[in-house]
Amino acid sequence: MLKVGIIGVGTVGASVVKILQENSDIIEARSGKKIVPIMGIVRDTSKDRGVNIPLSSNIDDVLENDDIDVVIELMGGVDEPFKVVKKALKNGKSVVTANKALLAYHRYELQSKAGNVPIGFEASVAGGIPIIKALREGLSANHINSIKGIMNGTCNYILTKMMNENVEFEKVLQEAQELGYAEADPTFDVGGFDAAHKLLILASIAYGIHANPEDILIEGIENINSEDIFFAKEFGYSIKHLTIAKKCDDRKVELRAHPALVPSLQMIAKVDDVMNGISVIGDRVGETMYYGPGAGGDATASAVIADLIDIVRAGQSSPMLGFKRTLEGSGFTLLDANDIETKYYMRVKVVDQVGVLAKIAKTLCSFNISIDSFLQKPDTKDNSFATLLFSTHKCKELDIQNAITELEKLEICKEKPVMIRIED
Structure with missing residues (x-):
């Protein structure tokens, strides 16, 4: 007994x-x-x-x-x-x-x-x-190339409602609190911290990498609005809060937890409501997908x-994290968040006048950033303003952050630009 x-x-x-x-x-x-x-x-x-x-x-x-x-x-x-x-x-x-x-x-x-x-x-x-068991046992013969997950049901519920019903974040958050999906203080969930903690655990098993929450890129979903949803739908994306662990070529691992635009046809994009889903790509097995309830008694x-x-x-267990010596020879180190490379979506509210787009493009170009897709939405409350919605080609995190800082300084910009990463 x-x-x-x-x-x-x-x-x-x-x-x-x-x-x-x-x-x-x-x-x-x-x-x-x-x-x-x-x-x-x-x-x-x-x-x-x-x-x-x-x-x-x-x-x-x-x-x-x-x-x-x-x-x-x-x-x-x-x-x-x-x-x-x-x-x-x-x-x-x-x-x-x-x-x-x-x-x-x-x-x-x-x-x-x-x-x-x-x-x-x-x-x-x-x-x-059973994702821990999958990584420790079922996939133990594989080098893990990447882990991509939806691991917070509160974020996923809110984003699903925003995508499907065109409602704003604050309204859905209140509904989630009334249903018991979100706490009275929802910061830990909607701020991305809960998902980031889970990511660190999986990354330790997959890569033997030792990092704390303060060491990695963490963002929440609080700034997403209906204009972002509009752009996502126009270009065939869903918006999800993703946790990402990805092996790089130079023995680095990037770890990040943030909202992302994901192609709607990907399996991870089909994980809706309060459910969780995790995609793991191994070098031998390829992609495996795990789906189920992420919380509940x-x-x-x-x-x-x-x-x-x-x-x-x-009786006796293997080591807690599933490896008896350093994984993959000398092991991995954490990629600096500034060195992450991906595509980006941006929302910029500007004065609606001639030459604005040229100024935006020139600023981006000074940081080696080029625009891929573009939409403009007039302001329905004040026709002297417009919102520019665009995606970029792949660039570095440091460059996009510096570009946002410079854009915010321009007189034509009326709010701090909002950025969401794109995971194709």
Whole structure:
């Protein structure tokens, strides 16, 4: 029998308890052992959690309990969970966590401290999609050329509604909050930070690269409006919030999380509403695509229990991140964000007069940027202004950022230009 203690019995924790109890027969058949939740830790023991296991507010009732074999950490946050997981490992207890923020900052330290004590973290990325297992096991014979994912259901829901119903960001965000898809403070989701944390975890498994959120390019969807949607539709794109890990020729890896225009015919562009989707390209298998719910109590709990079953089956685990020595010889380093090269879309609000486009083009040309596609929309409220919508040929991130700075200085520009990257 494997005895489990759960620290944090919220939506996911309660689902873990219920699934372990209600599906105990199938879980035992697949693992070879009964997996039994025997204790839960919560801040307020007077609140009904809908579970029939003993609850305590003292974390040591789990960490110091010799009967408990595995600690499931579902607290949220970074610093306190790090202390909790370290103590669990020190006491010889296996750990399963769904905490992406913890792993975004401390995954390498935890791997070092764990040694041969298993740490499962399938639930930390993309909810019920078994992407960790796919990278660690199913694709382990492949050099991973790229990972491209939609890994935040809140962003995807908002952008899907904006694309399909021509509504503005603020209205859809409010609706998402009312439906429970977005938090009261949605910054972590719509700002791209949640997706970036997940990207860092996948990049560690795929490339062995050690980076923190502060090291990579992260942007949210707050500035996208109906004019951007109009351009996307006109030129056959969907707008998605993407996480991208891409291997470069010079042993660099680019990591970024931001909104992007994606050709509508690509599979990743068809992932809508609150669903998640991840495309992985391996050098031998080619492209594989993973689709499913990225959040929710039962979906995330399913991934947690999959880790428990693996712990029962394996006894000893392979290294947490799935490699026993540096990947691909000398390993990879992080590409500086300024050196990223891609195509770009820009929205520039200008005074509607002769010569404006020439001035815009001249400024862009001074940074080696050329225009590919172009649309102009008159301002319906004030005909003295117009909005220029255009895409560029491939250029460097540093050049486009410098160009935006220079465009903003021009008297003909009435707002800071908005840029979205294009991923063909």
